[in-house]
Amino acid sequence: MTRRRLIALLLCLTPVAAQIKPLTILHSNDLHAHLVPDDRNNGGFARLATEVRRQKARCQACLYLNAGDLVQGTPVSTLFHGSPIYEIANLLGFDVATLGNHEFDYGWRRTQEFMRIARFPIVSANIVDADGKTMTRPYVIQTVGGIRVGIIGAILGDLVGTVITQESAGPWRILPVVETVRKYAQEIRDRTDLIVVLAHIHDETEVDAILHQVPEVSVVVAGHSHVGYRTMMNVDGRVAVLVRAYGDQLGRLDLKVDMAAKKVLSAEWTKIPINSKIPPAPDVAAVVAKWESKVSKQVDIPIGESTARLDSRSPQLRKMIERAMAEETGADIAWVNGGNIRDTLPKGQVLIRHVWNILPFDNYIVMGKFRGSDIPPSITERYPVDPDREYTVATTDFTATNQSASDQLNSSALRFPRTGPLQRDAVIDWIKKKKVVP
Numbered sequence: 347m348t349r350r351r352l353i354a355l356l357l358c359l360t361p362v363a364a365q366i367k368p369l370t371i372l373h374s375n376d377l378h379a380h381l382v383p384d385d386r387n388n389g390g391f392a393r394l395a396t397e398v399r400r401q402k403a404r405c406q407a408c409l410y411l412n413a414g415d416l417v418q419g420t421p422v423s424t425l426f427h428g429s430p431i432y433e434i435a436n437l438l439g440f441d442v443a444t445l446g447n448h449e450f451d452y453g454w455r456r457t458q459e460f461m462r463i464a465r466f467p468i469v470s471a472n473i474v475d476a477d478g479k480t481m482t483r484p485y486v487i488q489t490v491g492g493i494r495v496g497i498i499g500a501i502l503g504d505l506v507g508t509v510i511t512q513e514s515a516g517p518w519r520i521l522p523v524v525e526t527v528r529k530y531a532q533e534i535r536d537r538t539d540l541i542v543v544l545a546h547i548h549d550e551t552e553v554d555a556i557l558h559q560v561p562e563v564s565v566v567v568a569g570h571s572h573v574g575y576r577t578m579m580n581v582d583g584r585v586a587v588l589v590r591a592y593g594d595q596l597g598r599l600d601l602k603v604d605m606a607a608k609k610v611l612s613a614e615w616t617k618i619p620i621n622s623k624i625p626p627a628p629d630v631a632a633v634v635a636k637w638e639s640k641v642s643k644q645v646d647i648p649i650g651e652s653t654a655r656l657d658s659r660s661p662q663l664r665k666m667i668e669r670a671m672a673e674e675t676g677a678d679i680a681w682v683n684g685g686n687i688r689d690t691l692p693k694g695q696v697l698i699r700h701v702w703n704i705l706p707f708d709n710y711i712v713m714g715k716f717r718g719s720d721i722p723p724s725i726t727e728r729y730p731v732d733p734d735r736e737y738t739v740a741t742t743d744f745t746a747t748n749q750s751a752s753d754q755l756n757s758s759a760l761r762f763p764r765t766g767p768l769q770r771d772a773v774i775d776w777i778k779k780k781k782v783v784p
């Protein structure tokens with residue numbers, strides 16, 4: 347065959363072959379500043395970085411997306427208000443990230459500081475000011491492996507007022523997720539081959555709704571629920587993925603993209619464990635060590651022993667925290683919402699660090715006196731009361747000011763006029779006195 351004929355033949359074949367293109371989306375969510383491995387030696391930013399680099403090196407068309415709540419959860423984040431985590435995240439290789447509700451925990455100005463530190467694009471379409479101007483870019487279009495991928499960001503539709511206070515949000519308000527995503531999906535459809543939503547949102551009411559109601563969107567990479575999906579959500583070939591929190595898994599979604607139809611032809615999802623078999627990336631390990639050394643003296647101090655491993659959803663751990671708060675303040679009843687408790691109490695030696703991980707928020711204990719009949723069922727179903735007796739009830743200042751939120755004090759308007767110690771300090775003190783817990 348002559349060279350010219352060969353070229354002619356190739357030109358004929360190429361357009362057909364180019365109709366289907368592979369795309370791999372690596373993804374994580376809710377890393378929550380878990381820089382170092384957990385009590386079972388899983389996770390850690392330096393190992394995560396190694397795995398992402400390995401995956402990217404083997405991959406011809408790859409994007410790594412992070413679905414929010416990068417900060418809040420460990421002493422480095424609490425003490426330095428999240429900024430070091432964004433500095434370290436610059437080494438993780440995110441191609442695009444979005445904001446989670448906890449990015450607002452240190453106030454909205456700090457959220458803007460995170461966006462200044464980040465050397466990766468941060469997308470979010472539904473955080474706007476009074477004039478409708480978005481806090482950050484609503485979307486980006488990135489071309490990988492010849493595919494123009496539009497990535498639209500979104501955050502919880504009920505963020506302000508329910509999940510965080512208006513004070514933390516400052517001038518920002520939230521537009522409805524589904525409508526906003528639809529608007530941008532329609533706007534970028536002609537300029538893209540595939541549309542991905544990268545969002546920190548509710549599973550049932552928002553992820554599922556996008557898959558059902560916005561056909562322009564082919565993939566949702568989600569965050570917020572810490573449990574992780576067992577299998578990917580799939581609605582007529584449009585898929586959604588979410589991995590477990592704290593970075594002990596990296597998600598990998600392998601797609602075949604039908605370029606003409608702008609659709610996913612096939613999707614396969616795997617969860618890669620981030621464990622001790624993965625060597626830590628030296629550059630990331632060095633920055634993590636630098637920041638950990640600034641907190642280690644304060645938090646790597648033994649305070650007692652634990653006879654059982656209790657994870658963050660364990661009713662026993664919640665009871666232990668409540669008991670510590672009650673005994674430290676002299677209250678009759680202490681009550682925290684489930685979301686207050688963020689990490690595992692390990693079995694064996696308990697360090698101050700573990701209590702910081704369990705209670706990373708700078709919450710104070712507050713107290714009030716109530717008649718038994720005035721205490722809402724969310725408390726009395728766990729702590730039965732005599733309706734005619736008076737009780738001192740303790741909770742956190744966060745819960746006291748967010749009583750209208752679900753999972754909280756059932757829309758009651760209880761007043762807690764007395765302020766006690768930092769919740770975390772009270773629990774540390776209590777463990778020191780008890781020596782053996784729970």
Ligand SMILES: [Zn+2]
Nearest residue numbers: 376415446570
């Ligand atoms: Zn989270």
